[in-house]
Every structure is written in structure tokens, then in C-alpha cells.
Amino acid sequence: MGLAEVLGRTARRSDSTLRYGEGIEHVVELWWPDSGPVTSTVVVLHGGFWAAEYDRAHIRPLCAELARHGHLTAALEYHRVGQDRGGWPGTFADIANGLDALPALTGGLVKGDRTVLLGHSAGGHLALWAASRHRLPPGSPGRDGTPLRAKGVVSLAGVCDLAEAYRLDLDGGAVGRLLGVGPASFPDRYHAADPARLLPLDARCVLIHGDKDDRVPLEISERFHRLATAHGDDVTLTRLAGADHFELIDPDAPAFAAVLDALRTVLAHDR
Known part of the structure; x- marks a missing residue:
């Protein structure tokens, strides 16, 4: 599955749109469960290497299908690189x-305690970062207030390790555009932005990654899995044979079964 096919998909409209701020991207789209009371929430963070040209539109089919399977599903939008308020620190403050x-x-x-953060690609990074906010250094964006402590995280082909992604030059310098610098120039900024440096997560985590991913290599999730395990976190890595980067957000692809299973695993976990 390619990017054009993902961007061309359509889904049923969200049931409501809420605003969490005054910025143009400070919106959350909600899909309510098809039946029954709300017993779980999945907050979905879309990918696109944090770039302005990719918004939540391409993640809507996944959101609609998650709602059909009984989850209140929230697509949280955020300002991205190339927009006012986007990049460091605005993107992080938005999340x-x-x-x-x-x-x-x-x-x-x-x-x-009934919420799972689910992110794809760059959204996987943001989901893991959001779950790590209790470990942020004082003064970091997202550190103030009382953070929503989610039950756990499901990362789909996530950019889990920013320093490694910078070294690999993913998307021709996407991490440098997000943070404005490399890790050698501003290590404190990476310490506050990189979930691989904020371990232990102290939450259940499932990483899903296809072994045919040509945009975010499997080794990124493998590396994060090793680091998180060494810190004592309860983290699982599911490698999907033959799956590429975008199949993980296609509700019609075989990978969707792994996504549903990961959500069940996280929600059933006792802290």
C-alpha cells in the first residue's frame, strides 16, 4: 500500500468535533462506539513526519473502524512543521x-485508566512521548499541570527513537526539522522530546512494525524495545511479516487484527 492510496481513502464522518485551544489545528474529532456505553477510549495520533501537509484526514478510516469495534475514538490534531506553532516546542505543547x-x-x-494512546509513524513518537510526560525535565513543554496518565500505548511503525532517526536521516531530515537541531547541538532538547531518553515508560506498551517498512525501518522499534525492556518496562514488539508502513493503518489489511489485539492487551493490563 502506498501513500497515495492511503490519502485517497474515505471514511464516515466523525460524530463531533471539539476544540481544545484557539489555534487552527486545536481540534479533536470523535467517533462514538456503534453501540453500548463508553468503556474505553483510543486517542489516535496521525503520522506524516510531523509535516504540515499531512493532517488527520488519512487516519479517519482507522478511527471509524476502531469505533465500530466499540471504542470511543479521538483523532487529536496538532500544529506541524511548516505552520505557526508547529515543531519545537509547539507540537509537543499541543499534544x-x-x-x-x-x-x-x-x-x-x-x-x-481506560485510555490507550495509539500513534502511527511520527504519531507513534508523539504517543510514546505523551505517555512519558511524568519523566520530563522541569520546564519542558507538556510538563506543567496534571498529565492524563493513559493505560498504555500502541505504536504503529513509530519513530520511537529520535536520535537514531536523526542519524538515519529519515525522510531527509525530518527530525532535524521538528527540533531545529541535531542531538549533538542541543542534547537537552532531545532529552525532553525523545521517548527513548525518557524511559522507563511505566505503562503497558505494544510496538507493531512491518518488516517491509521502507519509511521507518523495523530496527527503530527493535531498538526501543531493547531499551524499554532493559529499563524494566512491560513492552511487546510484534513484527508483521510482509507488512509495509501504511498497512498498519488500513482497517481492511490483515495487520488490523494485530492492532485490535494490541488494544485488548493494553486495556486488560493491570498497572
């Missing part, structure tokens, strides 16, 4: 503020 606003915006339906 933190949006997550922390969800309980009040939904009338208390979103509860941390």
Missing part, C-alpha cells in the same frame, strides 16, 4: 494540552 483537555471536553467520559 499535551489536547490530551489533558479530553476528560472535561467529553464530560468525564475519557478516563486515563
Whole structure:
């Protein structure tokens, strides 16, 4: 599956759109479960290497299908590189503020102990970072306030290790564009932005990655898995044979079964 096919997919419209701030991208789209009460929430963070040209539109089919399987699903938008407020530190502040606003915006339906953060590609990085906010150094974006502590994280082909992604020059310098610098120039910035440097996560984590991914190599998730395990985290790596980067967000692909299984695993976990 290629990028053009992903961008060309359509899905049923979200049931509601909420605002968590005054910026043009400070919105959350919600899909309500098809039936029954809200017992779990999946907050979905889209990928696109943090770039302005890729918004939440391409993740809507996945969100709609997750709702059909019983989850209140929230697609959290954020300002991206190339936009005002995008990049460092605005993108990170958006994720933190949006997550922390969800309980009040939904009338208390979103509860941390029944919420899973699910991110694809760059969104995988943001999901892992958001779950690590309790480890942020003082003064870091997203450190203030009372962070929503999610039950766990599902990372789909996530950019889990920013320093390694910078070294590999993913998407021709995407990490440098996000943070404005490389790790050697501003190590403190990477310490505050890179989930691989904020371990232990202290939350259940499932990493899913295809072995045919030509955009974010499998070794990124493998490296994060080793680091998190060494820190004592409860983390699982699921390698999908023959899967590419975009199959992981295609609800019609075989990979979707692994996504549903990962959500069940996280939600059933006892802290």
C-alpha cells in the first residue's frame, strides 16, 4: 500500500468535533462506539513526519473502524512543521494540552485508566512521548499541570527513537526539522522530546512494525524495545511479516487484527 492510496481513502464522518485551544489545528474529532456505553477510549495520533501537509484526514478510516469495534475514538490534531506553532516546542505543547483537555471536553467520559494512546509513524513518537510526560525535565513543554496518565500505548511503525532517526536521516531530515537541531547541538532538547531518553515508560506498551517498512525501518522499534525492556518496562514488539508502513493503518489489511489485539492487551493490563 502506498501513500497515495492511503490519502485517497474515505471514511464516515466523525460524530463531533471539539476544540481544545484557539489555534487552527486545536481540534479533536470523535467517533462514538456503534453501540453500548463508553468503556474505553483510543486517542489516535496521525503520522506524516510531523509535516504540515499531512493532517488527520488519512487516519479517519482507522478511527471509524476502531469505533465500530466499540471504542470511543479521538483523532487529536496538532500544529506541524511548516505552520505557526508547529515543531519545537509547539507540537509537543499541543499534544499535551489536547490530551489533558479530553476528560472535561467529553464530560468525564475519557478516563486515563481506560485510555490507550495509539500513534502511527511520527504519531507513534508523539504517543510514546505523551505517555512519558511524568519523566520530563522541569520546564519542558507538556510538563506543567496534571498529565492524563493513559493505560498504555500502541505504536504503529513509530519513530520511537529520535536520535537514531536523526542519524538515519529519515525522510531527509525530518527530525532535524521538528527540533531545529541535531542531538549533538542541543542534547537537552532531545532529552525532553525523545521517548527513548525518557524511559522507563511505566505503562503497558505494544510496538507493531512491518518488516517491509521502507519509511521507518523495523530496527527503530527493535531498538526501543531493547531499551524499554532493559529499563524494566512491560513492552511487546510484534513484527508483521510482509507488512509495509501504511498497512498498519488500513482497517481492511490483515495487520488490523494485530492492532485490535494490541488494544485488548493494553486495556486488560493491570498497572
